[in-house]
Amino acid sequence: EAQVTQNPRYLITVTGKKLTVTCSQNMNHEYMSWYRQDPGLGLRQIYYSMNVEVTDKGDVPEGYKVSRKEKRNFPLILESPSPNQTSLYFCASRIAGSSYNEQFFGPGTRLTVL
Amino acid sequence: GQQLNQSPQSMFIQEGEDVSMNCTSSSIFNTWLWYKQDPGEGPVLLIALYKAGELTSNGRLTAQFGITRKDSFLNISASIPSDVGIYFCAGQLNHYGGATNKLIFGTGTLLAVQP
Numbered sequence: 001e002a003q004v005t006q007n008p009r010y011l012i013t014v015t016g017k018k019l020t021v022t023c024s025q026n027m028n029h030e031y032m033s034w035y036r037q038d039p040g041l042g043l044r045q046i047y048y049s050m051n052v053e054v055t056d057k058g059d060v061p062e063g064y065k066v067s068r069k070e071k072r073n074f075p076l077i078l079e080s081p082s083p084n085q086t087s088l089y090f091c092a093s094r095i096a097g098s099s100y101n102e103q104f105f106g107p108g109t110r111l112t113v114l
Numbered sequence: 115g116q117q118l119n120q121s122p123q124s125m126f127i128q129e130g131e132d133v134s135m136n137c138t139s140s141s142i143f144n145t146w147l148w149y150k151q152d153p154g155e156g157p158v159l160l161i162a163l164y165k166a167g168e169l170t171s172n173g174r175l176t177a178q179f180g181i182t183r184k185d186s187f188l189n190i191s192a193s194i195p196s197d198v199g200i201y202f203c204a205g206q207l208n209h210y211g212g213a214t215n216k217l218i219f220g221t222g223t224l225l226a227v228q229p
Contacts, residue, residue: 004156035219042117042202042219043157058216090156103217105156 004106023091030096032074036087081113120220133190135223137203145206146186
């Protein structure tokens with residue numbers, strides 16, 4: 001089944017403790033993105049990647065890092081999480097050159113930073 | 115970053131009622147998309163619009179691309195309990211998502227349907 005998977009689905013952590021949220025897609029998509037969703041703000045793009053070893057900042061990149069060493073994986077790294085990074089995070093992927101209506105979202109990761 | 119203004123923020127309706135929501139922007143878009151997010155899930159695309167004035171239906175859902183290209187509307191007819199969720203609009207400058215051609219999301223409309 002074609003899908004985008006994220007792990008973990010839920011995470012509670014403390015300020016300053018490094019964490020990684022994994023994202024994997026099995027559709028051989030070139031483009032992958034990370035979004036955060038906050039009440040009243042919709043989805044905002046954190047980082048995106050156009051292909052292996054090619055990444056760029058989205059609208060709200062501060063406090064986050066990403067890497068794209070393999071085409072299928074696009075982990076989101078929080079080196080020193082803070083409470084304002086408590087949010088619902090979504091990974092998404094699509095084929096290069098496709099329109100956004102062919103973008104697939106993962107199921108989300110709810111992160112709480114105490 | 116840029117955001118789209120979506121209204122209403124929330125709606126609480128009775129089963130069988132029709133629903134309308136809209137999205138406005140200060141910028142012109144060439145593509146409008148409408149997504150639905152079920153509780154605990156990621157957004158799923160409902161309707162895509164590519165042309166000013168376009169009216170597109172998907173079952174009980176109908177969406178329109180505003181003539182000014184700065185707004186879009188979504189209507190749901192004869193709502194049912196499974197319509198519950200958050201509805202997002204999203205705008206894109208071009209039809210295809212190039213490297214710098216981002217998708218801008220609306221703030222979302224929470225829909226609750228009373229059986």
